[in-house]
Amino acid sequence: MNLIDALNSIWSQILQVTSMFVIPDWGQVIAALPVVIVLGLVAPFLTFLALGTLIYLARKPRVSVRFEEGPRVAEIGADGRPIFPIGLPYCRRDRLVYPSGALRCERCRDDLAVICPMCSLGRSALIDTCANCGLVLKVKRRAVAVRASAGPRPGGAAVA
Numbered sequence: 333m334n335l336i337d338a339l340n341s342i343w344s345q346i347l348q349v350t351s352m353f354v355i356p357d358w359g360q361v362i363a364a365l366p367v368v369i370v371l372g373l374v375a376p377f378l379t380f381l382a383l384g385t386l387i388y389l390a391r392k393p394r395v396s397v398r399f400e401e402g403p404r405v406a407e408i409g410a411d412g413r414p415i416f417p418i419g420l421p422y423c424r425r426d427r428l429v430y431p432s433g434a435l436r437c438e439r440c441r442d443d444l445a446v447i448c449p450m451c452s453l454g455r456s457a458l459i460d461t462c463a464n465c466g467l468v469l470k471v472k473r474r475a476v477a478v479r480a481s482a483g484p485r486p487g488g489a490a491v492a
């Protein structure tokens with residue numbers, strides 16, 4: 333066996349191996365056609381499913397958090413006294429907690445009170461500067477009180 337023969341045999345082997353990948357076996361392709369069709373239908377479905385799940389997960393936090401517009405009833409603490417969240421206006425008479433910015437009780441028309449976030453001292457919600465520690469509580473007309481619909485509410489326990 334000389335060098336040319338050896339090269340020829342290597343070349344023919346290369347061609348043989350390449351033809352397995354390059355030239356398709358049409359019989360096999362037609363046999364696999366149902367699989368291709370199923371994949372063509374299932375793959376987009378799975379893609380949409382994954383996409384939908386991603387969109388759902390991306391939007392989920394917004395759904396579980398809701399904006400509170402009106403007043404809500406304050407919870408009763410372990411000692412039987414209502415728990416008013418710090419920094420939010422509240423009516424002690426009606427046991428209602430209002431969104432930040434509210435000044436008067438919708439039920440009894442009384443001035444609302446607010447607990448200072450810094451020194452926990454109660455005062456009228458009409459006054460935005462704490463007389464005790466000087467902290468200015470920014471009053472926004474638009475309700476910004478946001479809390480998750482599930483789970484315990486932060487704060488309040490030390491106030492009652």
Ligand SMILES: [Zn+2]
Pocket residue numbers: 423424425426427428437438439440441442
């Ligand atoms: Zn009231």
Ligand SMILES: [Zn+2]
Pocket residue numbers: 448449450451452453462463464465466467
């Ligand atoms: Zn204060």
